[in-house]
Amino acid sequence: MGNCCGRGSTAVDDNFAGFDLTGTNDPKVIARETCFTEDEVYALFELFRQVSTSVVADGLIHKDEFSVAIFKTSKTNLFVERVFELFDVKKNGVVDFGEFVRSLSVFHPHAPLRDKIDFSFNIYDMKHTGVIEKDEVSHLLLALLHENPDLRLPKEAVADLVDRTFQEVDKSKSGYISKEEWHTLCSQNPTVIAYMTLSVLKELTTRFPSFVFKKQT
Structure with missing residues (x-):
């Protein structure tokens, strides 16, 4: 060229x-x-x-x-x-x-999987604290559901989904998801960040x- x-x-x-x-x-x-x-x-x-x-x-x-x-x-x-x-x-x-x-x-x-995982982590880390908190996941999930009428869920169901997710991912029982825990989740289940590949x-x-x-x- x-x-x-x-x-x-x-x-x-x-x-x-x-x-x-x-x-x-x-x-x-x-x-x-x-x-x-x-x-x-x-x-x-x-x-x-x-x-x-x-x-x-x-x-x-x-x-x-x-x-x-x-x-x-x-x-x-x-x-x-x-x-x-x-x-x-x-x-x-x-x-x-x-x-x-x-x-x-x-x-x-x-693009390297690690880069995709880091970018997706930063989407959820809205407070820029270096961890993902429950309210951040809830707010983002509710915003996504609001844009898709076919996937409307009551707030109680969303809260239950978030709780169950944290129980599975938060291995340290700290009440938040660390970057290391997020990397482990996404590395073992790449479909979690399937939206990161176009x-x-x-x-x-x-x-x-x-x-x-x-x-x-």
Whole structure:
């Protein structure tokens, strides 16, 4: 692939107008640090371009754009907010191209299982205490159930489910789930974090073939 960014500077192609693809956002740099090839990074740029201009055309993904594009809902919920917060590595309320692709890399089928487990643990660790507490699991589970009418459960049933889960996973009987206990659970039962793998990420260049081809020389 040719150097589309011209020595790391912002590309002059109209497709890149308004987007910063320099420094840590340089596709070559991102490809070296993620599970994606350089072609796939450019394909992801097409997705990023569509998402980041869907509401506010500023070359950044805002929470409402993230919610619609990734979760197909105009309403933000606790789960959406947690995932967005983890994508927003700089903690400035928006997600730039580099943050988007690097965070998305953990969902790649070839991403290390440990990385997937750590990311999923951080989704539940809403208080940033380094452990998962019962109320965190309950709040997140209730938020997910609220978005799916077919899986509605009374709060009592959710509380009972959480209690039984903690009885099984909390081997130390500390009242919370440590990162080590979470790793043990997910390593023995990978289906617990099946949502952390998106097979579509292996099909990026076939979904955006014209864009990738245009970037080649």
